[in-house]
Amino acid sequence: MRQDSDLIGSMEIPDDLYYGIHTMRALPVGDVSSVKLNHYPEIIKTMAKIKKACAKANEQIHALDAKAAAAIVQAAEEMEQGKFNDQIFVDMYNGGGAIAINMVVNEIIANRANEILTGHKGYDKVHPNTHVNMCQSTNDVVPSAMKIVSYEAAKGLISAVKELEKALEKKAAEFKGKIKLGRTCLNDALPMTFEQEFSGYQKGIERQRVRLEKALEDWLSLTLGGTAIGTGVGTMPGYTEKLYEILKQDVNPLIRQEANLFDGMQNADSYLYLSGIVKCLAVVLSKICYDLKLMGSGPFAGFGELILPTVQAGSSIMPGKVNPAVPELMVQIAQQICGNDTTITMAVEKGELELNIADQILLKTLLDSINLLRRGIPILIHHCINGLKVNEEKTKHDAERSTALVTSYSMLHGYKQALKLALESIEKNQTVKETAIKSGRLTEEEAEKLFDPLLLTDVNLLHDLIQKFKSQRDI
Missing domain, CATH: 1.10.275.10 (Fumarase/aspartase (N-terminal domain))
Structure with a gap:
């Protein structure tokens, strides 16, 4: 002892x-x-x-x-x-x-x-x-460590997000030309391709990554040298200048001292800002994963558009059932991160006078959010995104049966005439193409062109076709 x-x-x-x-x-x-x-x-x-x-x-x-x-x-x-x-x-x-x-x-x-x-x-x-x-105080050492640790953690998250972007971009290219029915309010809308769907996912993730990168541009401004409240009392002559020389050389060349040490010690809003971006990323990811769950639901009574990789049994009582375990994991991560962001909000708001006394909770909670995504994103990539497949027979059938195909007919003959065609096709349990041909509204050749689902995924092709049908336009 x-x-x-x-x-x-x-x-x-x-x-x-x-x-x-x-x-x-x-x-x-x-x-x-x-x-x-x-x-x-x-x-x-x-x-x-x-x-x-x-x-x-x-x-x-x-x-x-x-x-x-x-x-x-x-x-x-x-x-x-x-x-x-x-x-x-x-x-x-x-x-x-x-x-x-x-x-x-x-x-x-x-x-x-x-x-x-x-x-x-x-x-x-x-x-x-x-x-x-x-020449130090807890009040300048711990916040400075927080900045360095959160910077490195966020850089790691950015690397993971870049890999996700690549995976989504690759999957979009793989799904080029594969048709699906778009949905608004969960109901049938215009056709689109899976390439278009996944390009939207990729862009949404890319935007969050760019925001993260911008947030880190001036992140490594530290309060070291400010000691207890920002005045620097307790430091020896020449200490602060020498310290930052060493930190730049040994830790990170981007390190610099806060322009206003009092601001640096009083306010922790930088963490709230970064947490907000991390939350945005988590929520965008959650939305994507909800979409994957919906498009992969079934296999017999759901959307049945996507086939998600089977990673584990989905039920302890129903043999053969499979659940979207990985997308659900990401949804849970997003829910936790939203809660963490609330904690960070409260911790930032409760700073008192010359110091925010919740440093350790700010850092713990932010690291938890970042680490959940850093670990979750690779799982999403390798155990879900990379193995996604399109149920082409189902998606083609759904797109061809959609009454939304009358949108192109509406461009020639107006909304009321297109609505009549749509309702007639529903009543007769026919596709709009079949109804248009059988009712004499269009020839088979015209109907094949005008009601091609792929046509409605490319506005330029649609415009070219409408020009060819210009003589029939009676609006």
Whole structure:
């Protein structure tokens, strides 16, 4: 056991633990969930990178002893590699403005640095606050780590979205010329092709990806150097400039300091903005997956237009039943992300004066949303999109029987005459083409051209045909 002390008093710490008294006190008053900091190793890794950069900066401005700095750097590098993750289990739900997150990192690095220098844990040579946290505050370190972590997570999501775009584009090309009946309000509408349907899906996803990319353009503006409330009190001369040089070199060249540190600390609206885009992506994806469910419903009493890949049995009691498991997965992901966005909205709105005290919830919730999509999108691609097939016999039959085909007839003879044709075909249980021929309205050759479902998927072809029928137009 070793002794550690703070403003409250002293405590014995087991020798096998690298964290200290602050973390010991934080653990029981924040143990409310199964979601701990080590559930997000990317946060720990980024915190370690920041501590390493700060130690280097402080050593280079001669504020920190070279040996202590080297030990801190080594300990931070070990933390980056995940060596201490099993001891970093403070709850992601904790009060105090994320101080538990900063201090567990400070204490572990300090104890390990002392171990490197002296052979034992303790703070003889390196103290968690005096040395590891030199020129820093929880209030500028944790928000800066949040920016870096969320940036990398969003970049990963963008990569996944690009793959989805490619899959949808490939599927659209595969479905070129394959006819289907369009639907509005779930009822029969004009014909279209599956290529057109999927091109719309691809464009909708592409738009969300572009929005994500634009949101990240100025994302890496950090509050490091602002310390507690943005004034920078507690930093040593030359520290901030040197720190950003190191961060640009070691972490990301796009990193820069916030133009207004007070704004950077008071306001967390950037996370609400990014969460909104992530929610847009999730909702657009959910709409697509609802469509896939509808078009794949059946196989005997549903739309039956698409054949979705079979990935698992659909019932424990009905043999042979198959469910659209993957599209339903994406719908559930979207529902969770909408809830997460509400949490982020509330956390941003409840910022108080000089600090938003909900940093850890903002980051946890945003990462959860991004990670759900990052993991869900590849499943959607490989276990659904890539294997989609068209039930061509069914879709061709439906398109040819649609009374919406009278739209081209309406362009020649007006709405009332087209309606009469449509109602007559329904009454006689015929296609509009059959009724038009049998009633003498059109010759068989004219009807074949005018009621070709593919004609109504291409407005230019339709215009050319209407020109040929111009002499018959009596509107």
